[in-house]
Amino acid sequence: MTIISVLLILSCLLLLGSSRLHVAIRVVAAQGILLGVLPLIRAVGDIHYGIWILGLSTIISKGILLPWLMTVCVRLSGIRREIEPFVGFGPSLLCGTALLGLAVWITTRLQLTPAEAPLVLLTSSFFAIFVGLFLMVARRQAITQSLAYLVLENGVYGVGVCMSLDFPFIVELGILLDVFVGVFLMGNLLFHLDREFEHLDTDKLTELSDLSAPATAVEEHA
Amino acid sequence: MKIMYWALPLAAWVLSPLMLGIINRVKAFFAGRRGPPVWQLYYDLFKLLQKASVYSKSTSMVIRVAPSVVLACMALCTLMLPWGELQAPVTFVGDIILLAYLLGLARFATVLAALDTGSSFEGMGASREVQFAALAEPSFFLGMLVLVLHFGFSGLSDMVSGISLETWHTSGVLLILVGCSWFVLLLAENSRIPVDDPNTHLELTMIHEVMVLDYSGPDFAFILYVASLKMWIFAALVVNLVVPMHSLTPWLQAPVFLLGIVFVMVLVGVVESILARLRLQQIPKVLLGSAILSLIALIVRLMG
Numbered sequence: 001m002t003i004i005s006v007l008l009i010l011s012c013l014l015l016l017g018s019s020r021l022h023v024a025i026r027v028v029a030a031q032g033i034l035l036g037v038l039p040l041i042r043a044v045g046d047i048h049y050g051i052w053i054l055g056l057s058t059i060i061s062k063g064i065l066l067p068w069l070m071t072v073c074v075r076l077s078g079i080r081r082e083i084e085p086f087v088g089f090g091p092s093l094l095c096g097t098a099l100l101g102l103a104v105w106i107t108t109r110l111q112l113t114p115a116e117a118p119l120v121l122l123t124s125s126f127f128a129i130f131v132g133l134f135l136m137v138a139r140r141q142a143i144t145q146s147l148a149y150l151v152l153e154n155g156v157y158g159v160g161v162c163m164s165l166d167f168p169f170i171v172e173l174g175i176l177l178d179v180f181v182g183v184f185l186m187g188n189l190l191f192h193l194d195r196e197f198e199h200l201d202t203d204k205l206t207e208l209s210d211l212s213a214p215a216t217a218v219e220e221h222a
Numbered sequence: 223m224k225i226m227y228w229a230l231p232l233a234a235w236v237l238s239p240l241m242l243g244i245i246n247r248v249k250a251f252f253a254g255r256r257g258p259p260v261w262q263l264y265y266d267l268f269k270l271l272q273k274a275s276v277y278s279k280s281t282s283m284v285i286r287v288a289p290s291v292v293l294a295c296m297a298l299c300t301l302m303l304p305w306g307e308l309q310a311p312v313t314f315v316g317d318i319i320l321l322a323y324l325l326g327l328a329r330f331a332t333v334l335a336a337l338d339t340g341s342s343f344e345g346m347g348a349s350r351e352v353q354f355a356a357l358a359e360p361s362f363f364l365g366m367l368v369l370v371l372h373f374g375f376s377g378l379s380d381m382v383s384g385i386s387l388e389t390w391h392t393s394g395v396l397l398i399l400v401g402c403s404w405f406v407l408l409l410a411e412n413s414r415i416p417v418d419d420p421n422t423h424l425e426l427t428m429i430h431e432v433m434v435l436d437y438s439g440p441d442f443a444f445i446l447y448v449a450s451l452k453m454w455i456f457a458a459l460v461v462n463l464v465v466p467m468h469s470l471t472p473w474l475q476a477p478v479f480l481l482g483i484v485f486v487m488v489l490v491g492v493v494e495s496i497l498a499r500l501r502l503q504q505i506p507k508v509l510l511g512s513a514i515l516s517l518i519a520l521i522v523r524l525m526g
Contacts (some may be wrong), residue, residue, distance in 0.1 A: 002395045002526055007508060009518050090507055097514060119525040155231055
């Protein structure tokens with residue numbers, strides 16, 4: 001379990017530091033598979049069918065289906081292969097270490113005993129949540145933002161597995177379905193946006209297509 | 223038995239040039255060449271020692287003293303390296319800090335000598351060397367902190383002799399993380415490829431090599447020899463950390479240790495063959511990454 005948490009932290013840092021979209025998608029896929037294995041390891045000893053279903057459906061949806069969807073989206077919409085950051089990759093990594101500190105601080109503040117929840121895993125899950133939030137703010141393209149959303153969800157899932165395994169797995173599956181639909185819609189939306197505006201730069205989405213100056217666009221909204 | 227304590231430093235002094243030869247052979251193998259003989263560095267050292275040193279008129283005594291200072295520092299460092307359960311000739315509580323600062327002193331002497339030449343290229347190299355060294359320091363000390371927390375604060379020999387299969391079983395993650403972090407540190411400190419190219423001859427991109435352009439004769443032999451000793455020191459740290467020496471029978475420890483060092487050298491050769499040199503702006507990222515590995519190890523140690 002420690003190994004999985006360490007890999008989770010490392011994959012988040014890789015996301016912060018990598019400049020290639022394909023690498024980022026693969027890293028998120030690997031995260032999905034890691035998180036799918038997690039409940040099986042956590043429940044070693046009394047694995048019932050619910051846990052198997054949870055693990056396998058996580059692996060299939062987060063590890064295989066969603067990344068595949070993203071890849072298709074990238075291919076069809078001709079998005080640039082590089083990630084375009086607001087915050088550069090070096091500073092992102094620095095922010096990452098700060099976020100790691102924050103995750104550690106929050107975990108210690110929760111005052112759980114290791115018997116109640118594995119602390120390292122909890123830390124890495126919080127870290128994934130923070131990295132997801134950070135990536136959403138710090139990256140320019142819409143596709144990277146939906147990737148960040150997936151990372152955030154991975155973190156939430158990790159915290160869920162940490163806190164209790166008796167969590168009704170129907171609820172987990174429901175969340176999984178929600179995420180799947182969410183990302184599916186995002187992909188669809190991106191595709192249509194791309195058709196309409198010929199770019200997927202969220203920074204420019206505030207401008208309306210017939211009014212090029214941002215100032216007039218704001219007035220239009222008012 | 224006291225005699226045996228000196229076996230490791232002696233091995234380091236005699237065998238370290240061979241290790242750089244191994245790296246070059248691995249690189250040649252990957253490039254499809256035959257490559258220089260493994261003993262090449264010995265021939266080079268012998269040739270250089272027979273020559274006389276030439277000093278520029280613009281230099282002072284600093285550049286004359288520097289090679290000796292650097293050599294002395296490295297030789298002292300090798301005295302503090304343990305060999306599995308066999309203790310180092312010099313060991314005391316906190317010797318790792320002395321080790322780190324001896325390496326620092328050696329670097330300081332090199333940098334000072336580079337500035338002494340008055341060459342703008344060497345000044346540039348010195349500036350880079352110091353910048354990257356400052357970034358490399360955290361990963362060394364964070365890794366050390368993990369070891370200290372795990373094995374208690376004592377001499378390096380005592381700490382690493384506690385590493386056994388049992389340690390691997392209970393806290394292998396820590397060893398892997400710190401080991402990886404220190405391997406990156408090894409590449410950075412010895413100006414190996416993802417960070418610096420030891421074969422480059424373009425002054426604008428060089429880091430370490432550019433600082434030693436003005437040495438000649440025996441002085442340059444010292445510098446080359448010191449580079450191989452430094453490689454040995456870092457490789458020995460990594461091997462001591464990663465190989466569970468405690469679980470081996472005593473007579474097996476020495477051969478396994480040497481094999482481990484050869485393995486690290488082969489690994490360095492492979493890394494150099496399959497990776498390209500990074501742009502200068504990317505290097506802090508790598509060093510930061512290595513520090514983060516140690517940081518994660520620290521978190522795992524404190525939380526788990």
